[in-house]
Amino acid sequence: MxxxxxxxxxxxxxxxxxxxxxxxxxxxxxxxxxxxxxxxxxxxxxxxxxxxxxxxxxxxxxxxxxxxxxxxxxxxxxxxxxxxxxxxxxxxxxxxxxxxxxxxxxxxxxxxxxxxxxxxxxxxxxxxxxxxxxxxxxxxxxxxxxxxxxxxxxxxxxxGSHGNKVRMIANLHERSVDVIVIDGRRLMLANTFAYDKPDDAAYYLLAVRQRLGLDAHNDELFLAGDQACREEIMPMLRNFVARVMPIIFPPxxxxxxxxxxxxxxxxxxxxxxx
CATH class of the missing domain: 3.30.420.250 (Protein of unknown function DUF3822, N-terminal domain)
Structure with a gap:
């Protein structure tokens, strides 16, 4: 800009x-x-x-x-x-x-x-x-x-979605990612993770999901933030998580x-x- x-x-x-x-x-x-x-x-x-x-x-x-x-x-x-x-x-x-x-x-x-x-x-x-x-x-x-x-x-x-659905939101920056995991209105995790390579960010997100017991087929992962970072990391995540998608921009x-x-x-x- x-x-x-x-x-x-x-x-x-x-x-x-x-x-x-x-x-x-x-x-x-x-x-x-x-x-x-x-x-x-x-x-x-x-x-x-x-x-x-x-x-x-x-x-x-x-x-x-x-x-x-x-x-x-x-x-x-x-x-x-x-x-x-x-x-x-x-x-x-x-x-x-x-x-x-x-x-x-x-x-x-x-x-x-x-x-x-x-x-x-x-x-x-x-x-x-x-x-x-x-x-x-x-x-x-x-x-x-x-x-x-x-x-x-x-x-x-x-x-987010209504009800008690578990969802993860990852807001990507060039060298860090902010991660929120929500179950309805209960916060399960909020953290900022610094990384050097996109692979590290992907591994961290997957490790968080595994530790918190998120379902790889049903629990959604929304990506926000830097577009280039999202495009690089999304294919990696889709190898392991069924529902990975860009977050919907608020109209x-x-x-x-x-x-x-x-x-x-x-x-x-x-x-x-x-």
């Missing part, structure tokens, strides 16, 4: 949503109207961390694109991170959550965010940099921040504009999970 600047402030921003996805190397930005079809604009900006800190690079991109600073109806912010902990939803006390968080990320200086997964049995405790959280909350009104894994959990739970967001197809899956689906 071209890095063309978003220079013009949005007119009637109260009718528009802003979606942000923040990773270590890029900021993905989506702006779309809730009342006008084919209005969606998508940009991916690389973060120049060679000349400034990560937060500084993020700030530079946002301030260099004034449209991002419009007073939007809603702002959805997905943070990509491998620092999260999936815990039972029965863990309700702040002290218990802090104990688990401190054990997982000792001395990190990171703050704990509690992310809803929309499942009946699990929440995500996400570690977030205080600087990042402070900057987002100061800069944007009506903003919600969520980890990428919780966003994917929400979509898998709320927009509500396709109506917003064709560029929606280019947006990271865990970002474009987040507004559908309210």
């Amino acid at each position: 071209a890095h063309e600047a978003l220079s013009d402030k949005i007119e009637t921003p109260e009718l528009w949503n802003l979606l942000l996805r923040i990773s270590r190397d890029a900021l993905h930005v989506v702006i779309y109207s809730i009342v006008e079809d084919n209005s969606l604009v998508y940009r991916r900006f690389n973060l120049d961390t060679a000349s400034s800190s990560w937060i500084g690079a993020l700030q530079n991109v946002i301030y260099d694109n004034p449209a991002i600073l419009s007073d939007f109806r809603r702002v959805y912010c997905v943070v990509e991170t491998d620092k999260y902990l999936i815990v039972p939803s029965e863990c309700e006390s702040e002290s218990d959550r802090c104990l688990l968080f401190g054990t997982a990320f000792p001395g990190s200086g990171l703050e704990m965010a509690v992310d809803d997964t929309a499942t009946h049995n699990a929440i995500a405790l996400t570690a977030i940099e205080p600087e990042l959280r402070g900057f987002i909350n100061r800069t944007f009104q009506r903003v919600s921040i969520v980890s990428h894994i919780a966003s994917l959990c929400r979509y898998a739970t709320l927009n 509500q967001m396709f109506k917003a504009g064709k560029e929606a197809m280019l947006v990271p899956f865990d970002l474009i689906t987040l507004p559908l999970c309210e």
